[in-house]
Amino acid sequence: MKLRDQLSLVLTFVTGGVLGVSFLVVSLLVRRDETEDLDRAILAQAMAAVLLVAEKAPEAPQVIEGVRGQIPEIPAPVRRYEAIYASHGQVLSATRTFEGNVPSLEQLGVPESLPGEGVVVELSVRGNPLRGVVLPFGEGNRFRMLYALTRRSVDEDLRFLQKLFLALFLVAIAVTALLSRFLGARLAADVGMLAGVARAVARGDLDARVRGRTRDSAELRALSDDMDRMIEQLGELVSNQRIFISHAAHELRSPLATLRGQLQLALRRERSPDEYREIIQDALAEVEALGALAEDLLVLARHQDGHSPRGAEVVVEALLQDALRMAQGFALQRDVQVQLLTPADPLRIRGVRSDLTRAIRNLLDNAVAHTPPGGEVRVELRESERGVEIAVVDPGPGVPREDAPRIFAPFFRGSREQSGEIQGAGLGLAIVREIARAHGGDVQLDSAHAPGARFVLWLPKAPG
Ligand SMILES: Nc1ncnc2c1ncn2[C@@H]1O[C@H](COP(=O)(O)OP(=O)(O)OP(=O)(O)O)[C@@H](O)[C@H]1O
Ligand SMILES: [Mg+2]
Incomplete structure (x- = not known):
């Protein structure tokens, strides 16, 4: 896969992941906070309602509609759902908002031994999701009151938040993908250029240079300078090597030429044993000099490999x-x-x-x-x-x-x-x-x- 696509893919994935998790956490926190606010409002109103009912009709709390106006209300025109049950579950009274569909305590999952602070319940009336509280009241906790409000506002808030997050998420992903692709393309172009110079050097062109053609990143500029310096040193090394080889060849050639001359001279005519001995001794001296030179070259080569x-x-x-x-x-x-x-x-x-x-x-x-x-x-x-x-x-x-x-x-x-x-x-x-x-x-x-x-x-x- 190309560097540009790889970079773009990784960045987009990471951005998507981080945003997704963040949005999820924020949604959960908002949902919890809003539900807690709603619960507090429901409980406050439920307690007020209970007090009112207990005061107006302590023995037979049947007429809730009649006392409605005196229950403290939360702002906004909200419909309230109130129902009063006997402790064994019989519905004694309910507001008209239930439209005749008052749920039983059993359906609400309310335990028989109800704690003093009540229990929170979730219910639905004609498709309308409600959240409420069931509180015990009356002498010896003989009655139960269900007090519920619609939770539509909380759900709507959350839905709005989710839509907003989704839109932000999509925009962020698109921007990241485009931007990282653009940056990746720039980087890939620079890397491609460096690779081109490296290839030229590998082909033997020691005059190839990057010469600051990389774009504005300091690291790439440093890399291109280093590369230029390296090619320069490589060039010097190669030229030194060439000089060394030509010197070595020259040093080997002159004693070899002398040796050849001596031997040719010896063969030109018949010679006395003493003359032959003298020529051989001269030739041996040249061979020894050649041997010493070869030895010197070997020692030098052995120590130039940089190993201690x-x-x-x-x-x-x-x-x-x-x-x-x-x-x-x-x-x-x-x-x-x-x-x-x-x-x-x-x-x-x-x-x-x-x-x-x-x-x-x-x-x-x-x-x-x-x-x-x-x-x-x-x-x-x-x-x-x-x-x-x-x-x-x-x-x-x-x-x-x-x-x-x-x-x-x-x-x-x-x-x-x-x-x-x-x-x-x-x-x-x-x-x-x-x-x-x-x-x-x-x-x-x-x-x-x-x-x-x-x-x-x-x-x-x-x-x-
Ligand atoms: N003691 C010295 N006094 C004066 N010049 C010196 C001395 N030692 C080295 N040099 C100079 O340095 C040069 C290089 O010395 P180097 O030992 O590398 O080569 P060389 O002695 O000429 O040949 P080789 O050592 O390979 O037989 C010599 O040619 C000479 O000019
Ligand atoms: Mg010497």
Whole structure:
């Protein structure tokens, strides 16, 4: 069912239900109040009538018509129905209004032992509905008086009220149905428009936007703004992804081309075993570089999915020792010393040991690569309010100010590195950042540090 019809149906049903119940309750209350008023009037008049009759004709109360003028009357020309019975039920006297149809006490359902305040009775005379009271009176309660008035006014009031309610009910239902249909149509149009934009995006049109075309509801406007923002981010994500893939393809292509060239060269003519060995060793170095690149890409992809690794508790000093051992060969090759400064008490963090070691090693490799031969790299571990801080400091040329905002982006390499002898794909720092963030921490370049470079990796301390 369409949203518009659904909304209209639900609202109409609810309005109808609430109005119906309210009208019913009001009718019942009015009916009760009016009947109570009538009963009070009947009782007052009945008592007056009884007193009058008892005074005028205490022994044989036969002539009611004769004393009628002295009974207090309720306003409006109403017909009264009075009848006097002996206690055993014989009709002694009655007004002419009964037109000879005086009901017996039995027909009225009056009990023989009548209470002093009488009983209320409902009766009908020639199709005219009456409400009355039967009171005992006379010496030893020898007589009964029925005093009744028509209840037509109460019934007419109620009927009028019911007609009025019915008319109001029908008008309210019609207005609700029309109004809710109109509002539903407006809402459905807005939802349809949002759905249209979502469909366009699903088809690949990342330029589709809602651009505030929804009508005046604040929620829909907020939703359309959110949707536009989401599409924009989606577009950025897709374009970043494209750039990433093209960079990755490029990085893979150059070592593959070198490898292919080397192998083609080897096959061009017969070579000595030593020449073959040399070519194979070169090719192996390229294959190893390719393997490392593939590994870096995999690590990056694994950490970009937004899931936090569970890992186990690890002692940071042990991580630093592992990373140092791995970077040792490169440091020796470049004649660079690495000094480790750790606090007396061991610090613990939670995470995946191999990933955390890789992050520290990437920072160490960068520091060693940028340190002039004979220089020293310092790794300082300390506890801070952010958790555990690992600072890797080198005395190299530092990061140029214009490169600083981009060094953590995948495949970014400084102009110096691109042209110079330092090899790399520009993935090291991107991997460090992804690993740090996946573990609830982050990595920053300390821009205030000079000369040289200082990178700070911080990670939350293990709970407890
Ligand atoms: N210690 C440092 N001193 C100066 N510049 C640095 C330092 N570390 C990183 N950089 C700059 O940041 C860039 C990105 O570093 P990153 O580690 O991501 O890539 P890479 O070292 O060039 O290659 P890869 O790490 O993938 O082998 C470097 O090319 C360099 O310009
Ligand atoms: Mg690096």
